[in-house]
Amino acid sequence: MAAAVTSPVRSEVLSLFRSFLRTSRQFSDYNIREYTRRRAADAFRENRALADAPTAAAAFAEGKKQLEVAKRQAKNTMFHATLLTKMW
């Protein structure tokens, strides 16, 4: 299974980014919601310049892992959202 590691296709990356934005909206806590959106945007912007395939593929894989974590926890906070939500 020694296939060369390929860097992710542009459409894949954009789709992952959009998933992050969608997932961030599910957080009921304002701070976590904003952080998820902002951190994802900054990370994708920073990694845009990654030239060689292995690091780009590693970053993409890491991004997918983080997306799974975010999705799980967004559901959690939805169930535990209290009446006293934030001022905004």
Add this chain to the structure above:
Amino acid sequence: MALSRRILPVLLRRVNGGGWVAPALSFSAPARALSTATAAAEPPPPASDEEESVVVKGVRISGRPLYMDMQATTPVDPRVLDAMLPFYLHRYGNPHSRTHLYGWESDAAVEEARARIAALVGADPREIFFTSGATECNNIAVKGVARFYRDRRRHVITTQTEHKCVLDSCRYLQQEGFDVTYLPVRSDGLVDLAQLEEAIRPDTALVSVMAVNNEIGVIQPLEEIGRICKEKGVPFHTDAAQALGKVPIDVNRMGIGLMSLSAHKIYGPKGVGALYLRRRPRIRVEPQMSGGGQERGIRSGTVPTPLVVGFGAACEIAAKEMDYDHRRAAALQQRLLDGIRAQVDEVVINGSMEHRYPGNLNLSFAYVEGESLLMGLKEVAVSSGSACTSASLEPSYVLRALGVEEDMAHTSIRFGIGRFTTEEEVDRAIELTVHQVKKLRDMSPLYEMAKAGIDLKSIEWSQH
């Protein structure tokens, strides 16, 4: 009273505007007999807007305040919670159980967390011991080291701005017959290295200086202090609860012998901390918790796997995010400071600006009374001074050690900026603070006099 609450809605009608009105019925007499006089004056329960606002301590607020008290505690990062949950759900074994899978996997998770924490500070995993928090670590460090070497060493050095648990442990040691030197700090909060070097005696058991102060955010010169302690052969203990994951720590470069770490200051769970104890040269402590000898005998008691795993995850995240968070915190602190200074004058920053962790800004507003300032800032969760001392009315001892005058010490506010703080929150905090300060200064005759050029210290207040 409860009975009348149940009966009244049946007998009376609710009208618009929230009042109650008794129907003009012939059997209103029984209703009269059951109801008490206060029932008519009773305010109706809030109906549909119960979810939107709440009255807390006499103030009506319509949502949670925005959180700017990161030095007291931090919210748990969702990634940390994600790492912890399996250990509350199905992997609930005791890590000290050696005979089954539950114990083995729990132990593996604890060791992995230990390695992550060690990596963040440049230590070996065998040098990390889990405790219930930085307070317990400080107790073990101060009392444990002093008692272990009590035959040959009778002196402990610390500073006046240390956390209460360190100062209290030192006071406890004084009762046992140790000498304790409480080093003063300069007006910018930094310890004077020459004074420290002078204070070290041949029988000094420990030097304890905290890395980042929780009240004023000042970073002490750890490398220099470590170098001095190494030359003199004295163990160097630092309380790095506020520093971990925020400023780079390297125990070898900084010559640190013991270090207290806390999880809930770096977006981890509350109730867990870790003590770093150097192996080469080996620093010995007398354990404060007796029991089954867990954690190599240093701290007995079941290691709480979910909390420890959370701590490890928080450290891993902090290692990756330190630069990003630091840049953001610095930018937000500048924004906060510029925003406030642009609109109010006579604002004093407590503590050095150069040697500061940017997420901690402690400001004093002249001619403003502290308690009333805080009362008006109910929409922002800030603190004045440290949470430990907020129960009493005395001004913070840290500010007093800096030489800040009593009236300025009373008006100090500590703004904490963290990973999750947004620009909008900072702007709103500026708005609220400036509004409240201006309101109070408008009412303040002292401010008027100061503006007119009168020197307040020269006034002879008349005795009544």
